[in-house]
Amino acid sequence: MIDEKPVQNEAGQSAYQPVLGLSDEAGNAAPLDWREWAGKALEGSVYDQPEPTELIELTVIVPVRNEQDCLAACLESLVRQSEDVFELGKNWELIVVDDHSTDRTAEIAASFNGVTVLEAPKLEKGWTGKNNATWAAARRARGRWLLFTDADTIHEPGNLHRALHEAQRHQAGVLSYSPRQIVSGLAQRSLMPLVFCELALAYPQAKVSDPKERIAAANGQFLLVEREAYRRLGGHASVAGNVLEDVELAFMAKKRRVGLRFRYGDDAVSTRMYRTTAAMVEGWTKNLALLFDNTLALSLWRTLDFILLFALPVLAVVLWNAKFAQHSIQWLGAGWVLAILWLRTLVRFYARVMKSNFPFADCVLSPLGLPLFVVLLYRSWFQHKVLKQVSWKGRSYGQ
Numbered sequence: 001m002i003d004e005k006p007v008q009n010e011a012g013q014s015a016y017q018p019v020l021g022l023s024d025e026a027g028n029a030a031p032l033d034w035r036e037w038a039g040k041a042l043e044g045s046v047y048d049q050p051e052p053t054e055l056i057e058l059t060v061i062v063p064v065r066n067e068q069d070c071l072a073a074c075l076e077s078l079v080r081q082s083e084d085v086f087e088l089g090k091n092w093e094l095i096v097v098d099d100h101s102t103d104r105t106a107e108i109a110a111s112f113n114g115v116t117v118l119e120a121p122k123l124e125k126g127w128t129g130k131n132n133a134t135w136a137a138a139r140r141a142r143g144r145w146l147l148f149t150d151a152d153t154i155h156e157p158g159n160l161h162r163a164l165h166e167a168q169r170h171q172a173g174v175l176s177y178s179p180r181q182i183v184s185g186l187a188q189r190s191l192m193p194l195v196f197c198e199l200a201l202a203y204p205q206a207k208v209s210d211p212k213e214r215i216a217a218a219n220g221q222f223l224l225v226e227r228e229a230y231r232r233l234g235g236h237a238s239v240a241g242n243v244l245e246d247v248e249l250a251f252m253a254k255k256r257r258v259g260l261r262f263r264y265g266d267d268a269v270s271t272r273m274y275r276t277t278a279a280m281v282e283g284w285t286k287n288l289a290l291l292f293d294n295t296l297a298l299s300l301w302r303t304l305d306f307i308l309l310f311a312l313p314v315l316a317v318v319l320w321n322a323k324f325a326q327h328s329i330q331w332l333g334a335g336w337v338l339a340i341l342w343l344r345t346l347v348r349f350y351a352r353v354m355k356s357n358f359p360f361a362d363c364v365l366s367p368l369g370l371p372l373f374v375v376l377l378y379r380s381w382f383q384h385k386v387l388k389q390v391s392w393k394g395r396s397y398g399q
Contacts, residue, residue, distance in 0.1 A: 052142040055227070058092035058160060059143030063120075063133040065099035065393050067151035068108060069275060075112045077155040086161050088114040097137040099129045105151075127240045129395055130220075135236040146230055148223040152271050153179060159268045163224050166261070170209075173229030173258030174250065176218035177265025181358065182272040188280060189362045190369030191376075192273075194302070195284065196356035202292060208250070208262040216254040217262055220246035222269050229258040243390060243397055244290040264357055281376065286390045288380035299377035305349055306370040312342035 060078060064071055075096070082088035096109040097118040109117045118140065120133035134148060145164060149155070167175040181196065183189050203217035223246055225233070233252050239245040253260040274280035289295045319335035353363045383390050388399045 054142070055144050056091055056093060056142050057086070058145045058147060058164065059137075059141035060092065060094045060147045060149060060160070061134060061137040061141065062094070062096045062149055062151055063099060063130050063137070064096055064101060064105050064109065064151045065129060065133075066101045066103050067105050068101075068103040070152045070272065071096075071105055071108050074149075074151050074153055074155075075109065075115060077153075078149075078160075079112055079114060080157060081155065081160045082114070092160070093142060095137045095140065097133040099123075099133040123395075128243055128245070128397055129393065131236045131240050131242070131245055135240070138230070138235055141227075144227050146225050146227060148220060148225070149269075150221045150271065152273060153221050154270045156268055156270075163222075163268065167224055167226065170261045171259050172209075172261035173226045173232075174218065174253040174260045175224040176246070176250070176260075176262045177222040177268050178219045178263070178357075179221050179268075180264075180266035180270040182270055183358075183362065184272075185277065186365065186368065187277045187372065188274065190365040190367075191280070191284075191372050192369075193353050193356040193358040193363050193366045194369050194373045195288075196358065197353045198298070199291065200355040200357070201352070203262075205263050209260060211254070211257065211259070214254065216247070216250040216260060218246040218250035218253075218260070219262075221271050221273075222265060223249070225249075226258070229253070232256050232258055241397070243286055243392065243399075247291070266357065281379075282391060284376045285380045285383060286392050288377055289384040292377075295377045295381040299374045299381075302370055302374050302377070305345070306367070306374070308342065308345045309349065309367050309370075312338050312345065316342065 062071075062074065062078075075094075078094055079088060082092075086092065088094060093116060094112075094114060095116045095118060097120050098106045098109065099120040100123075106117060106119075109115055118137055120129070120136050123129055123132050138146060145167070147160065147163070163175060163177075166172075178199075181192055183192050199217075203215060207213040207215045208217045233249055233256065236245060236249075238252065239248045242248045250260055250262070274283055292298055316335045316338040319338065349367070350363060353366045354360075356363065384399050389396055390399060391397075
């Protein structure tokens with residue numbers, strides 16, 4: 001168990017002491033009680049939420065909307081985390097908040113002993129469904145730590161307890177894992193390595209975890225936040241209308257110096273993000289333009305990759321087979337030049353894709369996913385920058 005000692009407030013009562021001792025620059029320490037630095041409490045905001053009478057170690061929050069195909073496996077992996085020294089219902093709680101599902105999601109959640117099922121409040125203007133549901137559960141949470149995780153995740157045995165210790169060991173108010181991705185079908189196996197290698201290059205984990213670097217990232221599939229850090233970030237109410245709330249919270253964590261740690265967490269959690277190609281297209285259309293600074297430029301570079309990878313060997317063979325009498329030697333030499341250029345392009349391409357942490361076989365297939373990746377990059381740019389609207393799980397959000 002993590003050692004968190006209570007302190008006495010001015011009234012002599014036991015008060016919760018943040019495990020990180022969060023503070024600003026030396027000489028400008030943040031007060032222990034968040035109310036002192038939050039200023040005037042805003043009605044309905046994170047700042048006017050009363051503290052529970054007694055805090056427990058962890059609250060796990062799973063927002064769900066029509067997740068009947070994957071929720072049971074997720075909850076099974078979470079419930080199995082309960083043990084004598086880390087008992088569900090005593091040391092930690094598990095909250096599933098249903099965002100008005102139309103399938104058997106709520107029924108499945110209610111079938112698990114020890115799981116609290118909440119219904120998300122009515123979705124108000126300016127909120128995304130996920131943030132609205134997550135915020136409703138967070139306001140009920142009793143944990144010193146809050147773990148936000150998705151219904152399509154599978155958690156390794158002992159993952160929760162180890163994550164708590166990792167966050168404390170690294171003085172991180174926010175700890176996020178990028179899960180091992182489970183994919184199936186040619187479209188997913190060829191596209192997903194392309195996306196994740198670009199993410200690995202755009203958000204290097206060492207720089208993300210370095211407080212001196214401005215770059216920030218997090219993955220909402222596993223987002224562990226210390227209670228006081230969550231208050232300082234303003235909770236999910238501060239990113240109410242953001243469809244990429246995890247990355248936005250990460251940037252806020254950097255700005256407000258609560259400590260951010262981000263890494264590839266294949267030892268902790270896995271996920272199957274999309275179960276159909278249509279869902280994958282919708283999901284990456286929603287996210288790509290927000291994840292990368294210039295999606296149009298990136299789409300042009302990946303188009304060039306496709307042309308070089310597939311056109312150069314064809315052109316080289318054509319030149320090798322050319323029969324232009326007087327200049328046959330020259331054409332043969334030109335074919336070898338193109339072949340060498342193709343090999344160089346191939347090596348560079350696969351060196352890049354292998355950074356995705358996907359299996360070798362999936363990386364080999366990735367050139368076949370380039371056309372779809374280019375289309376999704378352009379589609380995401382068009383919907384965000386031109387239409388200023390994206391869709392996700394039956395809802396449309398203005399950007």
